[in-house]
Amino acid sequence: MNRTSIKLDEPLILVGCGNMGYALLRGWIDTSTVDPAAVHVVEPVRVLRERAVALGVNTHETCETLPAKAGIIVFALKPQALQNELPPYQRFSDGTVFVSIAAGVPAGKLKLLLESPRIVRAMPNTPTAIGKGSTIIFTDSAVEDGELENVLSLFKAGGAVHQVTREDLIDAATAISGSGPAYIFYLIECLGDAARELGLPAEVASKLAKETVHGAAALAFASNDHPAELRRQVTSPNGTTAAAMSVLATESALSALILRTTKAAFQRSLELGGAEELGLTSSGQGTK
Template sequence: MSAVLNCNISFIGGGNMAQALIGGLIARGMPSTRITVADPVEKIRLLLEEKDVHVTEDNQAAIRDADIVVFAVKPQVLASVLQPLKGQFEGKLVISIVAGAEIATISALLDTDRVVRVMPNTPALVQTGAHGLYAHDAVDSKDRELASQVLAATGLTIWVNSEAQIDAVTAVSGSGPAYFFYMMESMIRAGKNLGLDEKVATALTLQTALGAAQMAITSSNTPAELRKNVTSPNGTTQAALEVFDRAQVSQNIQAALAAAKTRSQELAAELSDSIK
């Protein structure tokens, strides 16, 4: 983390994910005076001023003294935001958390190859994110470490071997929180149907999800082994899992993630075509 603490970081876009990264960086010792955020929305700028970071409406002013520039804008405004900044990135590392924006697109718009593409996820808002990263070949090991340190401020960082794998990351972790929320919703509903008060069903479900995740993270056993350990022959857990198997839940989950990956590829192609 020490290397990034000596850098000036500018965020173009100050929404939830940018705010999560800024909060994580400051919590890890990043001086707020080294952080600048450009955002057109006054409410967001006022909110960020409370963190004692520099704020501005001027994107060019924001990046002028930056060592690292993080783009955190909506895909639909990507071209209009980046094109006026073209040719101003000598000596700067670019980190993009723009969904669907391929490195070639970012590089062409900015005229730089020092680009890292990131697929984050929303648990970054509570410093438990899972981030997939891929870098252009022009990004050296020092830049990779800087990018890792920026993203590690809000959770796990995983480098993938090809940009195509970012679509798989999108399917697994980018969209992944929604799958678990869906499971929680279903368990809470089931608990109510079985006679539990909604607050009780909710508390039991959420704590069970937290406990299961913590066990999986800290245990030397795989999730499959942990599942077997709590499944007694002819017991209650086995009865439930047999229903899942008959409904082909595992196969359907795999099909769902494949659909998410395909849609990620389609969105990237659509964004690229719209800019061309």
């Protein structure tokens, strides 16, 4: 993984230090991508602020005590919070690059809320906290190349980064990589439950489930074979895996379920970006 330490001429501000915000912050600090002294975190919840303090960064309960200027501001907020939380940051619009990781909220709405064209949308996932994340990036043309490189470096601290040239692909990626860890965690949970049902001790069952998923993913990365071929290599004719797959692949039940699952996530991403959800009309005026 190509990670680059970046020197910031002006502070880096992280707004929101919940699960995803903290995952990003940990990635930046653990990989020495940025100097902790250059990072300012805005988080109203005390316990969440305290874990940011433990990483050596500056913390603020509100944006009122922030420095006068900022190079990059990353909003790690839920879509429903943007209507109220973003306008106070309009004072930074001159020269600041704004990055949002909110699912579904398009760049056009972010521009209205921040009164700035310098917008980057990103969709990371929680494995970012340990350097194993995946992030999809879409950037507005108003963001200069050097500024974009700094933004990319921030997300590379947490793993792989992929740029897309169409904004709608961010919503598609949200359904795969953004929500995807939850699907895999559920698979691990189900495998562990099945192992216990078959009589394995709880601790062994849990470890086997995690190790199997981890090992299979590592093999898929290491191999040039298609996942379908790797699956066939495990499946001996009339063997135990063949018996299992005859159930799992019945009438493509699993593939159909995964497709419905990802489509539901994709649709919800679009809904979260709707004007009604944000209290905006097409002109940017409040509807409530």
